[in-house]
Amino acid sequence: MIKSELVQRIAEQNPHLYQRDVENIVNAILDEIVDALKGGDRVELRGFGAFSVKNRPARIGRNPRTGQKVEVTEKYVPFFKTGKEMRERLNGGKDLGADD
Amino acid sequence: MSGKTVTRADLCEAVYQKVGLSRTESADLVEQVLSEISDCLVSGEAVKLSSFGSFLVRSKGERIGRNPKTGEEVPISPRRVMVFRPSNVLKQKINESLVGE
Numbered sequence: 042m043i044k045s046e047l048v049q050r051i052a053e054q055n056p057h058l059y060q061r062d063v064e065n066i067v068n069a070i071l072d073e074i075v076d077a078l079k080g081g082d083r084v085e086l087r088g089f090g091a092f093s094v095k096n097r098p099a100r101i102g103r104n105p106r107t108g109q110k111v112e113v114t115e116k117y118v119p120f121f122k123t124g125k126e127m128r129e130r131l132n133g134g135k136d137l138g139a140d141d
Numbered sequence: 142m143s144g145k146t147v148t149r150a151d152l153c154e155a156v157y158q159k160v161g162l163s164r165t166e167s168a169d170l171v172e173q174v175l176s177e178i179s180d181c182l183v184s185g186e187a188v189k190l191s192s193f194g195s196f197l198v199r200s201k202g203e204r205i206g207r208n209p210k211t212g213e214e215v216p217i218s219p220r221r222v223m224v225f226r227p228s229n230v231l232k233q234k235i236n237e238s239l240v241g242e
Contacts, residue, residue: 042181043189050177051170065160066170071193073155075231077147079238084147089175090223094235117239118232119194121225130183131198131221 078119088126095120182223194227 042050044067052063074092077084084092097116104111129136149171156167178188182198189195199222206217 042178042186044191047174047177047188047190051173054173055170062160062162063170066156066162066167067174069155069159070152070171070174071190073147073152075193075234077145077151078231078235080145081239082145082147086149086152086175089179090225092225094239115240117235119225119227119235121227123223127179127182127223130179131223137218137220 081117086124088124090124090127091122093120093122094118185221190228192228192230194225194231197224197226198222199224 048060048063048067051067052058052060055063074084078092078094081094083094094117097118099115100113102111102113103109123131125136149168152171153164153168156162156171157164160167162170178196181188182196185198187195187197201220201222203219204217206215207213208215
């Protein structure tokens with residue numbers, strides 16, 4: 042499913058809304074998540090999962106082909122941890138425990 | 142970094158502010174969007190949201206794990222897991238904003 046299909050499905054469930062409104066709703070949600078992560082904040086959506094940002098400090102890497110040292114600068118990467126309810130639903134309702 | 146946690150309530154507020162629906166309806170729509178994404182993943186289909194990222198479902202076979210405290214070997218049953226692959230746009234936005242703060 043891509044974003045336009047998501048918008049379409051939500052629009053079908055809400056005949057009183059314009060497709061344009063639904064697009065704005067989906068974008069408002071995603072933008073809010075992105076803005077939080079840009080500020081280094083965490084986004085916790087119970088039952089679904091949690092987004093956070095992890096820091097990767099600068100390090101000396103190596104070109105695996107030549108063995109040459111290269112400086113890798115500090116980075117921040119987005120991270121997602123699946124929520125408990127979602128984990129269970131993916132496995133027919135059984136809680137098989139965390140698996141990271 | 143302010144170390145704040147954004148929740149459903151903040152997403153509802155954003156929808157309320159930007160789209161101009163009532164608070165109740167904004168909350169309802171946030172819920173609908175999340176369940177539509179969840180249902181799709183539970184059915185085994187991936188969800189790709191351009192410039193944000195993709196949620197994928199992976200099937201994992203049985204493997205042997207270890208209780209880190211006792212060192213005891215335990216089988217980890219086969220399962221389906223969901224993974225989030227952030228888009229390059231998202232990764233870039235986060236780095237631009239946080240590196241060199």
